[in-house]
């Protein structure tokens with residue numbers, strides 16, 4: 001059985017950039033463009049987290065954020081069972097992108113651990129590039145289905161009809177996902193959800209963040225998740241738009257024959273979502 005701790009350290013090291021190095025900003029920008037993920041350390045205070053966030057992004061406010069734009073992610077003891085608030089509990093969080101129910105989700109997430117859990121609370125990261133490649137490799141129809149326009153509805157009544165994979169005009173692909181009670185699926189893709197979930201699971205890397213460690217990732221490329229935890233786990237999160245040019249999503253390894261086919265309006269119950277969420 002693989003050593004999870006060693007795997008986490010290797011994954012952290014493979015994506016690590018030293019913030020204090022002379023050309024750190026250039027290195028981070030280049031790595032964001034290349035892989036969409038950077039791991040960082042030495043961020044032990046709120047001021048340090050805010051300074052780093054401001055260095056890489058124009059911070060966008062979040063409904064649960066503080067006036068400085070940062071959001072404290074911890075178990076509040078009162079949010080765990082409210083739809084859309086699971087992040088403020090101590091349960092498992094399935095792989096998702098941030099703000100999937102908004103028309104324009106933030107490009108960047110900076111998440112820094114101030115205090116790790118006493119047990120669990122590990123981060124699971126999956127590169128959308130890998131998820132997409134697995135789906136194409138295993139069953140091309142699944143990748144095509146999840147690229148069909150408006151086959152998912154994410155959020156509440158003011159949410160957003162979209163699709164898991166959005167193929168841009170330049171051939172790059174961005175990803176958007178949530179898997180909680182605020183995700184609703186068209187019959188076009190519902191039969192394929194187990195395929196998607198297994199591709200995500202197979203693509204996930206485990207990361208055990210220590211105090212002061214964190215990650216900066218492209219929210220249009222990477223999925224993040226969390227395991228259940230115990231203890232007073234505390235993290236700070238910033239969302240925002242990059243200060244440098246960052247091409248959207250990823251370039252797929254094999255894309256030529258996986259372009260989406262638009263469903264016809266006469267497709268009855270299999271039609272994609274309109275602007276309103278379906279009733280359940």
Ligand SMILES: [Fe+2]
Nearest residue numbers: 087097098224
């Ligand atoms: Fe999240």
